[in-house]
Amino acid sequence: MTTTVSIDLNADLGEGFGRWELTDDEGLLAVVTSANVACGFHAGDAPTMRRVCELAAERGVAIGAQVSYRDLAGFGRRAMDVPPEELAAEVAYQIGALEVFARAAGARVAYVKPHGALYNRVVHDEEQAAAVAEGVALAGPGPDGRGLPVLGLPGSRLHEAAGRSGLPVVAEAFADRGYTAAGTLVPRREAGAVLTDPEAVAARAVRLARDGAVASASGEEVAVRARSLCVHGDTPRAVALARRVREALGGAGVAVEAFA
Template sequence: MNGPIDLNADLGEGFGRWHLTDDDALLAYVTSANVACGFHAGDPATMRRVCEGAAAHGVRVGAQVSYRDLAGFGRRAMDVPAPELAAEVAYQIGALDIFARAAGIRVSYVKPHGALYHRAAQDPEQAAAVVAGVRLAGTPLPLLGLTGSALHAAAEDAGLPTVAEAFADRGYRPDGTLVPRGEPGAVLTEPGEVLKRAVGLARDGRLTAADGKPLRLRARSLCLHGDTPGAADLARRVREELAAAGVTVRAFS
């Protein structure tokens, strides 16, 4: 059996009066909160509220950095020059850190969102720009991402910690990459399937890929998407299933 597992989810994904994630409910079950920093979602008041809630629940907060794409929720492919991207990553980390410090906590890690997550996993130049942004922000924060990704390689080259994550509610290709959104099987919505995958990943480091074959995938953190309908209830059930399987759920940072 693997060691303790972290449970992370995307929070603060709203803007103004529009709210996509049930942050208060999710904070009762996750151990790490990937907080939107204003580029794909989120605004100052939302960031402040999530940080205060995370502090109250003992949940770690991470900066979920993104391409500047509010209209596309950060899921549209973009070409951003490396120096510009590094500056924008640092800007987002700094914005969240203001509200984390005000709540008596600190930003504990960085995780790219959406199109940036996928691009940085495969593109060494964009990965290096994300890492440069973390270094520019002034704190050697861990990078949360896919095992064997270009992002993790760039972070390790720069002397930054890395944390491998896996998705309990996303489909995987046989090579360990995620099935792109829009393709069949990209997002898993059947609770029983998500629960089975979460336990399999946490306990044995195994799942079934999109081609039906077993895939070995070690991870220290499991992600559940906060914008999935019923995400908070699913997070509760995942924690219960993990506990029943003898898996300790604990923040990695």
């Protein structure tokens, strides 16, 4: 009996502000199955959030709230120390803002994913991870009546905190980011942090989906069991890269479908 392997393909969308546009939202929404929509703290504004939700709903793409530290100038990639109570409230605030536009488009926010510095911080920081989980729980149930699923790095403090809060967790891997031997992401300031060659990224995506493994930047084999793969929307030629990843997954017999 053949077991069908399936994987979700997500990308960061809506990462513009005012007249400034960064991501090709329409192009990416024709490829991915889940959209991590910027909620206004690292990028995004109300018209952008509304437009991306409408486009995602039209295409049947799951809508996720990509929550961040309040850092528009630094694109959410600068380390910040935010008191836990404040962070929990700001996470809930961002989810609630996106939910308004998702509902108006006939959809719902289906999951939550931290962005940038917050994503990396809650891999190891128990206090910040607990604050994010508290904020997600505060935002209320998802479309299925349960708490919103939390997308993040396998084995992270965020997933531990989400589990304690009764929130579903979804393991994520990155097809276009470098990994350390410890299974964390290579910091963006270091060489090899971001991969842009479509063939190399596609090959990594297939290995991650089928074998649950990836080569680290230093050559070690790293086990990464994930239900969702991310391709970044702000990398050069992101749409072409995402399209090649999806083609490679399909060619390898991997079904590409949303987890939410």
